[in-house]
Amino acid sequence: MIHRYRIADDVAWVSQEDLDDGSSPTAYLTRVPGGPPVLLEGSGCVVWLALADGGTLADVIAAAAEMTGSTEAEVTEDVETLIDQLVAIRVVRED
Amino acid sequence: MVLMTEEPDVATAPIAARVHLAHAVVQKLAEERNIELLHLKGPAVLPGLRAEGRQSSDVDVLVRPSHLPRLISAVESIGWEQRTDFATGSVFAHAANWWHDDWGWLDVHVSWPGVGVDDEQAFDVLARGALQHSIAHWGCPVPNRTAQRLILVLHAARSPGGTDVDHAWTAAEPAEQAEVRALARELDAEVALAAGIGELALHRDHPTYALWRHFAEGGSRLDEWRARLAAAPSTRAKAGLVTAAMRVNRDHLRMELGRPPTRAEVRARQRQRLRKAAAELSTRVKRA
Numbered sequence: 001m002i003h004r005y006r007i008a009d010d011v012a013w014v015s016q017e018d019l020d021d022g023s024s025p026t027a028y029l030t031r032v033p034g035g036p037p038v039l040l041e042g043s044g045c046v047v048w049l050a051l052a053d054g055g056t057l058a059d060v061i062a063a064a065a066e067m068t069g070s071t072e073a074e075v076t077e078d079v080e081t082l083i084d085q086l087v088a089i090r091v092v093r094e095d
Numbered sequence: 096m097v098l099m100t101e102e103p104d105v106a107t108a109p110i111a112a113r114v115h116l117a118h119a120v121v122q123k124l125a126e127e128r129n130i131e132l133l134h135l136k137g138p139a140v141l142p143g144l145r146a147e148g149r150q151s152s153d154v155d156v157l158v159r160p161s162h163l164p165r166l167i168s169a170v171e172s173i174g175w176e177q178r179t180d181f182a183t184g185s186v187f188a189h190a191a192n193w194w195h196d197d198w199g200w201l202d203v204h205v206s207w208p209g210v211g212v213d214d215e216q217a218f219d220v221l222a223r224g225a226l227q228h229s230i231a232h233w234g235c236p237v238p239n240r241t242a243q244r245l246i247l248v249l250h251a252a253r254s255p256g257g258t259d260v261d262h263a264w265t266a267a268e269p270a271e272q273a274e275v276r277a278l279a280r281e282l283d284a285e286v287a288l289a290a291g292i293g294e295l296a297l298h299r300d301h302p303t304y305a306l307w308r309h310f311a312e313g314g315s316r317l318d319e320w321r322a323r324l325a326a327a328p329s330t331r332a333k334a335g336l337v338t339a340a341m342r343v344n345r346d347h348l349r350m351e352l353g354r355p356p357t358r359a360e361v362r363a364r365q366r367q368r369l370r371k372a373a374a375e376l377s378t379r380v381k382r383a
Contacts, residue, residue: 012119012231014112028112032123032233034173037108037116037197 005083006054008093010035015045025049029091038091043068043075047082051092057083110199111150114138117198118154119233124169131159132166133222134235135204135246141228143266144243146258153192153200157221160205160214167203175201178350209249209287209307217282221246241274248275249284252291253310264292302326 007013013029025045029038040048043064050063061079065072086092115138125132133139137151158166171177175193190204206214207221224239238246247263264272279288286298290307298304303326348356348364356364 007232010123012116012123012233014115014231028108028116030116030120032116033120033127037113039108 002056004054004056004095005051005060005087006093006095007048007051008091011091013048015049031091035091038089043078044082047079048086051083051086110152111138113197113199114151114154115231117195117201118235119231120173120198121154121156121170121201122230122233122235124173125166128165128169130162130166130169131218131222132162132236133157133218133225134228134230134237136250138230139228139235139237140247141226141237141240141243144240144247144263146262153202154198155202155204157204157207157218159218159222163203163205170195170201170203181205207246207249208253209284209290211283212281220278220282241271241278244271244275245278245282245284245288248291249287252287252307255311260291 008031010031011029012032013027015027016025024042026042027040027045027048029040029048030036046067047060047064050060050067053059053063055063057080060083061072061076064070064079065075068075083092087094118134118138121132122134124130133156135155135157137153137155139155156166167177170193173195175195175198177191177193179192181189181191189206189208190202193201193203195201206217210217212220221238221242222236224242225236226239227234228237229235237243244263244267247259251257251259251263264275267275276285276288279285286295286301286303286307289295289298290311295304295307295311298307306326348360352360
């Protein structure tokens with residue numbers, strides 16, 4: 001069975017693009033209303049932005065590779081690890 | 096490759112990020128408890144009504160006055176701590192604020208300075224035609240464009256010198272300005288609107304004229320109190336103002352000190368205020 005990943009319904013988030021800030025990619029997110037703030041920097045933010053569109057693990061790996069100018073093989077392990085962490089803290093849903 | 100930090104030091108998150116997320120946090124609380132509120136200022140401002148890149152340092156919401164107790168209970172349930180109350184939060188007694196270690200300042204308004212009609216009625220009018228605006232990818236109700244223009248101009252009337260009037264009023268089409276004037280009439284906010292757009296002189300005979308002129312042109316604390324007394328609609332309101340004037344604002348003193356003030360500190364501040372009042376009177380006597 002192929003799983004699809006998406007940002008959980010109770011997550012609010014904002015990225016540097018929303019803040020009109022030119023510094024390195026960063027996303028700030030939280031589960032509302034009581035979750036702690038979570039910070040995703042650099043490539044972590046890139047994976048988050050890929051997750052914003054939702055998709056399978058392969059979709060997210062492909063998007064992250066494209067956004068970082070890397071090959072899918074180069075990013076696969078890191079993307080898998082991060083998505084596992086994001087699922088564990090329940091900011092990403094696995095359907 | 097990947098960096099993820101949970102519960103980062105607040106100082107590491109830019110204020111703008113915290114403000115965006117905090118709007119969403121407050122909105123979620125409101126949804127859970129059927130609290131009607133409108134998000135104001137900062138990221139709640141619709142595109143084009145404010146200078147690009149302008150950031151807000153706190154979260155401002157206008158709550159339906161009858162829902163205030165529920166909102167207070169909700170925000171305090173997740174760690175916001177009240178730092179000022181409505182009597183001492185501002186000269187208009189229209190807002191109080193709360194602090195949260197993760198989300199920073201939350202300003203809760205039950206009315207908007209310059210609006211003359213009853214607070215509950217004002218909320219109905221400002222909420223009419225409210226829009227869903229995404230803040231931190233979370234749908235937040237905000238006043239419509241006309242109401243936002245009026246709110247920004249009324250705020251500028253109290254805090255002149257910014258560029259809000261340029262964007263919210265001067266750049267508006269004549270038809271849009273007419274809509275703002277009509278809304279101001281409905282809310283009994285015409286004098287404050289006039290103060291914001293440079294037409295205050297047309298309202299010289301209005302009881303609140305001196306108060307808005309004070310905000311526009313500045314003046315001493317004594318001038319401010321004289322203007323507030325003139326603007327107070329009833330004898331009881333005037334008596335309340337005088338009582339408040341004699342009281343040291345413990346909330347502000349607490350923020351200044353970073354801890355609750357002692358009785359001795361409150362007394363010392365009272366003496367300081369008396370000295371300042373005496374100095375102002377002395378200056379006036381010399382001028383006369």
